[in-house]
Amino acid sequence: MSHVMNTYARQPVAFVRGEGVWLWDEEGRKYLDALAGIAVNTLGYAHPKLNAALARRIQSGVLHTSNLWRIPDQEAAADRIAEITGLDEVFFCNSGLEANEAAIKLARKYGHERGIAEPAIVVMEHAFHGRSLATLSASGSRKVQAGFEPLVSGFVRVPLNDLEAVRQVAENNRNVVAVMVEPIQGEGGINVSRLDYLRGLRELCERRQWLFISDEVQCGLGRTGKWFVYQHAGFLPDVVPLAKGLGSGVPVGACVVGGRAKGLFKPGNHGSTFGGNPLAMTAVCTTLDVMKEERLLDNAARVGGMMTEALRAALGGAKGVSEVRGMGMMIGVEFDEACGELVKAALDAGLVVNVTVDKVVRMLPPLVMSEAEGREVVSRFVPLAKAFLGKRAAA
Numbered sequence: 342m343s344h345v346m347n348t349y350a351r352q353p354v355a356f357v358r359g360e361g362v363w364l365w366d367e368e369g370r371k372y373l374d375a376l377a378g379i380a381v382n383t384l385g386y387a388h389p390k391l392n393a394a395l396a397r398r399i400q401s402g403v404l405h406t407s408n409l410w411r412i413p414d415q416e417a418a419a420d421r422i423a424e425i426t427g428l429d430e431v432f433f434c435n436s437g438l439e440a441n442e443a444a445i446k447l448a449r450k451y452g453h454e455r456g457i458a459e460p461a462i463v464v465m466e467h468a469f470h471g472r473s474l475a476t477l478s479a480s481g482s483r484k485v486q487a488g489f490e491p492l493v494s495g496f497v498r499v500p501l502n503d504l505e506a507v508r509q510v511a512e513n514n515r516n517v518v519a520v521m522v523e524p525i526q527g528e529g530g531i532n533v534s535r536l537d538y539l540r541g542l543r544e545l546c547e548r549r550q551w552l553f554i555s556d557e558v559q560c561g562l563g564r565t566g567k568w569f570v571y572q573h574a575g576f577l578p579d580v581v582p583l584a585k586g587l588g589s590g591v592p593v594g595a596c597v598v599g600g601r602a603k604g605l606f607k608p609g610n611h612g613s614t615f616g617g618n619p620l621a622m623t624a625v626c627t628t629l630d631v632m633k634e635e636r637l638l639d640n641a642a643r644v645g646g647m648m649t650e651a652l653r654a655a656l657g658g659a660k661g662v663s664e665v666r667g668m669g670m671m672i673g674v675e676f677d678e679a680c681g682e683l684v685k686a687a688l689d690a691g692l693v694v695n696v697t698v699d700k701v702v703r704m705l706p707p708l709v710m711s712e713a714e715g716r717e718v719v720s721r722f723v724p725l726a727k728a729f730l731g732k733r734a735a736a
């Protein structure tokens with residue numbers, strides 16, 4: 342019996358080697374990776390520049406010091422993140438939920454400073470913000486919350502893409518201090534916010550002096566063809582939680598702030614032992630540098646767009662497929678019914694994908710995926726999807 346706690350329904354496959362967008366399992370079988378460890382491995386596997394930078398970091402002997410001291414690589418990483426986000430200050434942590442936890446604390450502090458004793462945050466149905474008590478309470482999924490009540494209070498939930506619902510909250514609830522939105526919901530099934538909705542939300546935040554928190558843990562960092570989804574809509578949020586792809590496999594999170602959220606935290610308000618340590622910061626600086634050098638944002642838009650179009654052409658009108666949607670390299674194929682068995686069929690065919698909310702096959706490839714490799718993903722996936730649909734129709 343394994344001593345690993347039983348928190349994941351795992352496939353019986355272990356990947357032991359990787360190169361580019363390819364993985365090998367213990368038996369030497371080769372797989373094409375269209376998931377990137379759930380949007381984490383931005384540069385794929387064994388990128389020579391990342392490997393070399395991490396090796397240099399190890400050879401320096403300093404993997405960790407402490408936030409009691411200056412950390413030059415942390416300052417360099419914060420500069421790079423300020424440049425790509427257009428924001429001002431970065432708090433480093435180790436995961437997405439920690440980045441969101443910092444965002445929630447910031448919103449509460451912002452409220453208290455404005456004399457609101459019980460600040461509330463508007464959050465969205467089907468959102469996923471993490472599994473700490475505050476972030477699971479902010480998430481819009483009963484599955485994530487069930488069994489962990491009492492939930493943290495101070496969240497008001499509305500449907501995504503419904504500006505009128507947020508306006509009504511604004512009319513009726515004087516405690517609201519922020520809106521927290523995943524511009525493209527990942528765990529929720531690749532649900533894309535309309536850009537005019539995001540702009541409307543931003544305007545409402547402006548009018549009401551609320552913070553706009555854009556959780557780009559999954560959809561951010563180049564995956565949609567711009568650094569961040571809010572850049573497609575053409576405005577700046579106040580708070581941007583990040584993680585996943587930021588260290589291309591080295592665990593790291595960041596809560597980035599500007600506007601009204603700037604300067605809220607003072608020494609002693611928040612912290613993290615590991616957050617921003619030299620190992621993680623080397624990964625961040627190198628990942629962001631390589632993304633620029635290799636023009637990976639353009640690549641994500643071009644190859645991801647091609648994959649979505651090809652999937653739509655092959656499956657879009659098919660009986661049993663409700664929609665093919667996404668932006669750049671964030672792609673969902675929604676079926677009418679549960680399609681979990683497709684993950685197993687894809688693995689058997691040497692393709693790594695994932696299913697979320699039971700019915701949506703999700704593809705989040707490494708941003709280094711080439712056009713030929715993207716075509717290969719589609720040509721491996723489409724026959725499996727058609728076989729699955731055929732079996733369902735016959736049943």
Ligand SMILES: Cc1ncc(COP(=O)(O)O)c(C=O)c1O
Nearest residue numbers: 436437438469470471527558559
């Ligand atoms: C949008 C979003 N926010 C937060 C999280 C939580 O991140 P982590 O698992 O690193 O805590 C996730 C994870 O899937 C996510 O997709």
